[in-house]
Amino acid sequence: MAARLKRGETTAIESLYDRYGRLAYGLAFRILNERGAAEDVVQDAFVSVWRNAAGFDASRGSLRNWLFSIVRNRAIDRLRGSTRIRSEIDLADAEPRAQVPDAWEAVALDLERKQIQEGFGELPDPQRRTLELAYFGGYTHVEIASRMHVPLGTVKSRMRIGLEKMRTFLTARGVMA
Amino acid sequence: MTAMSCAEAEDLLGAYALEALPEDEMHRVEEHLRTCAEHRAIAGELRRTTLMLPLTVEDGDPSPDLRTRIVEAVKATPAQPAAPRARGTTVAPRRQISRLSTWAARSSRFAVAAVVALALGIGGLIGYQLGHAGQTQVTYAFLGDATAAPGAEARLVYFKDRKQAVVAATGLPRLTSGQVYEMWLIKDGVPVDKGISSSPTGDIGAPLSGDLSQFQQFAITIEPGEQQLPTTKPILVGNLQAG
Numbered sequence: 001m002a003a004r005l006k007r008g009e010t011t012a013i014e015s016l017y018d019r020y021g022r023l024a025y026g027l028a029f030r031i032l033n034e035r036g037a038a039e040d041v042v043q044d045a046f047v048s049v050w051r052n053a054a055g056f057d058a059s060r061g062s063l064r065n066w067l068f069s070i071v072r073n074r075a076i077d078r079l080r081g082s083t084r085i086r087s088e089i090d091l092a093d094a095e096p097r098a099q100v101p102d103a104w105e106a107v108a109l110d111l112e113r114k115q116i117q118e119g120f121g122e123l124p125d126p127q128r129r130t131l132e133l134a135y136f137g138g139y140t141h142v143e144i145a146s147r148m149h150v151p152l153g154t155v156k157s158r159m160r161i162g163l164e165k166m167r168t169f170l171t172a173r174g175v176m177a
Numbered sequence: 178m179t180a181m182s183c184a185e186a187e188d189l190l191g192a193y194a195l196e197a198l199p200e201d202e203m204h205r206v207e208e209h210l211r212t213c214a215e216h217r218a219i220a221g222e223l224r225r226t227t228l229m230l231p232l233t234v235e236d237g238d239p240s241p242d243l244r245t246r247i248v249e250a251v252k253a254t255p256a257q258p259a260a261p262r263a264r265g266t267t268v269a270p271r272r273q274i275s276r277l278s279t280w281a282a283r284s285s286r287f288a289v290a291a292v293v294a295l296a297l298g299i300g301g302l303i304g305y306q307l308g309h310a311g312q313t314q315v316t317y318a319f320l321g322d323a324t325a326a327p328g329a330e331a332r333l334v335y336f337k338d339r340k341q342a343v344v345a346a347t348g349l350p351r352l353t354s355g356q357v358y359e360m361w362l363i364k365d366g367v368p369v370d371k372g373i374s375s376s377p378t379g380d381i382g383a384p385l386s387g388d389l390s391q392f393q394q395f396a397i398t399i400e401p402g403e404q405q406l407p408t409t410k411p412i413l414v415g416n417l418q419a420g
Contacts, residue, residue, distance in 0.1 A: 023237070027234050051255075116229045163227065
């Protein structure tokens with residue numbers, strides 16, 4: 001699909017939407033809780049993928065992650081009313097996720113989602129809530145400490161430990177390398 | 178901007194991965210990561226985990242016309258041109274690579290094996306249609322995944338008039354107790370179970386029923402017993418070209 005996008009085939013955007021559109025909208029709506037705004041964000045994100053597809057480098061991450069990152073960032077920017085600083089970590093430094101063929105993507109995505117939802121659900125409530133406030137709420141660690149009435153160090157620990165637990169869970173299930 | 182110590186950065190890597198730091202701290206962590214390989218690796222792993230979080234969300238139900246709006250917006254938006262292709266880079270014929278580009282084409286061993294096999298005249302392109310016998314029979318050949326099933330090969334002969342096919346595969350990875358080989362035909366991205374084999378030798382010979390013109394790909398997985406949908410990645414997969 002990425003190759004078709006790079007070649008400028010508009011049908012590739014239709015395929016991308018058919019595969020991820022509902023989840024992209026679910027993500028935007030989870031953040032914004034408003035249908036019109038969520039749809040605007042999803043539309044902007046797909047157009048952004050289209051516009052910038054030539055620069056997409058599959059060795060640095062999947063098309064899916066790229067799309068969802070755009071959706072999340074735009075939704076957070078809209079929610080918070082400002083453009084936030086983004087992580088520039090080069091994911092090529094980390095182990096790449098195992099690749100699956102296009103034909104397996106729909107099946108693999110379904111299996112993967114179940115595992116990820118299970119892993120996230122198994123986190124202790126304070127860790128899960130902390131990750132939710134950061135990722136879906138766009139709050140900084142200081143803001144989260146204030147909202148949850150806990151010391152800043154506790155928030156930092158919950159973030160790190162929560163992500164590490166998720167990674168351990170997903171690695172054991174073969175979702176992450 | 179003051180430099181960040183390793184101890185300070187260690188404390189902030191989770192928040193960094195979640196992009197939950199104020200701007201100045203994000204920049205200071207970035208600076209630190211440029212020179213600290215250990216923390217860069219940890220941050221990369223945490224960041225990759227963060228990228229799983231969108232998948233904790235359930236599908237939404239957007240307006241039916243959102244898809245149309247996006248397609249219209251895309252058609253009205255010029256894509257940025259791709260960077261020029263480097264000199265000397267060859268372009269694989271689309272017929273050979275087709276929709277397998279995200280998987281098979283990344284494996285140089287696979288690609289080389291396919292080309293060598295073709296040169297030797299023994300078939301071996303990925304799902305390549307080997308030839309017709311009259312207008313009623315068509316043969317496809319597949320190679321195993323370079324990592325999961327190196328050396329594996331399969332032939333699929335489809336008898337169009339009878340809508341029957343036979344598959345012969347050799348050199349598949351040996352099964353362990355309880356495992357089976359499961360064959361799949363894939364239609365519009367959805368795998369359809371086409372039977373299992375528990376051959377202890379790594380060789381399969383099996384009939385496949387159905388109108389293959391309805392399917393785009395064939396695959397074999399190793400499963401812990403017969404499954405309705407695959408639970409593992411294919412050890413062999415290839416395209417079925419219209420024959």
